[in-house]
Amino acid sequence: MREVREWTTLALQFVKRRRDPVTVQTLRSAAAATVAYVIALRLSPEAAPLTAPLTALLVVQVTLYSTLTTGVRRVNSVVAGVMVAIAFSLLVGLTWWSLGLLILASLVVGHVVRVHEFVPEVAISAMLVLGVTTVGDTAWARILETLIGAVVGLGFNLLLAPPVWVEEAGESIEGMARRVRQLMLRIGEQAAVRTPVHHAAARLHEARRLDHDIVEVDAALRQAEDSLRLNPRVREGLLHRVVLRTGLDTMEICTVVLRVLARTLTDLAKERESEPLFEPETGATLEQLLSEIADAVVSFAVLVTTSVSTSAESAEERLASQLRQAATTRDKLAQLLLEGVQRDAREWQLQGAVLAEVNRILDEMDTEHRSRRLLEELDRHTREQRERMPRIGRLWERLRRNRRGVFRRST
8 A cells, every 4th residue: 555655656746747847848958959969960061060959959948939939049149150250260260369359249240130148159159160170161060050950949849849837827826826815814813913013024024025926926927928829739828828917917916015014014013012903893804804805815816827617707706706795894894994093093094004905905806807907908919919010910900801791791
């Protein structure tokens, strides 16, 4: 029985690692470099055509979109460097001062041809070619090997489509939501009791540390967005990207507002060191409200990361129900705060700020607000795509008009 559990654990770890970005990148890069070297041995005049596997190694990325963009820029950088080296070899040859001019000229050319992160590769290619005696043969051999490596790298992702990293990005967003939930619950527990300033300040520091979590989730989401672009496995890549991106934007706004809420309660704790932050009923209502909002945050994260329509509908219904309940509790809290301020107007600004901040979080997660934001983002992406490719946009509009004309004539 113990051996069965161990084998099951190993199998689960293997399946998990098969989708790990580092594992996938390592296996695919090694295979692409090997294939490129084998092909270059047959086509290149060089005895050891290492430029081909080097190019394939640098071209192959985790996502198809980044592979295509990286491959084009890398080929441009190598060809530009080789051309600069040929020009220098015909004019001056290799000396210490010509090497300096070569590097300077290569870096300038790299920026001119817009190879972005491969600007140093222009200078590297130029130096490698210039340092060889048979410049002409070596230059064209290097270009050939670079093309072989780039084609192999591109072909690897076209024939073996890389995985879509939406699931990993979704797990990151949901993990972020659960950390926000835990912090909200801890903040709510302090509302009805006397809270030392250093305890409130500790919650404030936790809220500030959420910024680092947002950065990590954003990196995972960027990888997921790249994996959705130009991927044959995905039909509605734009919709998936917009849903995830707007969901993360909402989560980021919620964490910012939560940080402001933690700061407001810390300031209130400084003013009321010897007494509770709120009256007992008001504090209990605020604790209940934060608990309901915390559950809604997790439901919102599940909603934006759910791809199956039936599951998405149930998640949206659950979120709407939780938001309605939280809105009812919010109204009760507002009435209690108003009655409390009428009896004792001390720190009324801070108490009003607490109500405004929880109301902002509820507004950001509102389903109607989310739907409106999705439509705006989809319209913006469509408009930007038409502006980048006006001819394709005009052709598409012409086809749509012709289709409508045919439909009218048929009816």
